[in-house]
Amino acid sequence: MAQRPQTTQGTLVFLRILHVTLLVSIALYLDVIRTMPAKPAALLDNDFFFSLGTVAMAILGYAQAIRLRRLRPTLETLRMKPDDAQSLAQWRYIVILCDCLAESVALFGIAIHFLGGTYWQVVPFFIVGGGAMLAWWPTGP
Numbered sequence: 001m002a003q004r005p006q007t008t009q010g011t012l013v014f015l016r017i018l019h020v021t022l023l024v025s026i027a028l029y030l031d032v033i034r035t036m037p038a039k040p041a042a043l044l045d046n047d048f049f050f051s052l053g054t055v056a057m058a059i060l061g062y063a064q065a066i067r068l069r070r071l072r073p074t075l076e077t078l079r080m081k082p083d084d085a086q087s088l089a090q091w092r093y094i095v096i097l098c099d100c101l102a103e104s105v106a107l108f109g110i111a112i113h114f115l116g117g118t119y120w121q122v123v124p125f126f127i128v129g130g131g132a133m134l135a136w137w138p139t140g141p
Contacts (some may be wrong), residue, residue, distance in 0.1 A: 007091075008140060015095050017136040026106045026130045033113040033122060035072045052112065056105045056125060058134055063101040067136065070094050070128050078141035086096060095138050102136065105129035 071094045077087040109125030 004106055006085060008078055008088065011088050011092060012138060012140045015092065018096065019099055019133065019136075019138055022103050023130065023133050026103065026126060026133065029110055030126060033110065033119075034122050038114045038116055049112070049117070053124075054091040056108050056128065059101050059104060060128070061100055063098040063136075065100055066094060071098075072073070082141070091141075095136075099133065102129050102132035105132065112122070 044082065071091070074087050074090045074094065077084060078091065081087065106126050106129030109122040109129070113122045
């Protein structure tokens with residue numbers, strides 16, 4: 001079956017639909033922690049909690065570096081050649097990768113919940129992961 005050629009507008013619509021889906025999943029994760037009790041809430045070891053926070057910040061730093069180094073040149077290429085297949089594929093790859101990395105930060109919140117963390121230990125991971133997703137809303141070239 002032959003594929004239709006991809007367009008900039010079609011890719012942007014696809015990326016926005018995927019982005020909204022991942023944002024909604026973060027909201028659903030909050031519902032999961034509300035409805036599924038874990039171990040009795042207890043403060044996690046501070047070293048473990050802060051090490052997960054450090055890993056989350058490193059993940060987001062890596063994602064931001066990818067966006068700065070690889071996304072901008074790709075978007076510049078798409079401004080000059082809007083239907084360049086290789087640049088469209090690169091654009092999809094970068095945006096999906098960064099969205100998944102932001103989503104993983106929210107998943108750290110789920111992990112902390114099921115390890116017995118309190119609500120106040122979990123929420124920052126959702127706020128930061130969701131905030132990164134909102135800040136990285138897909139825009140066209």
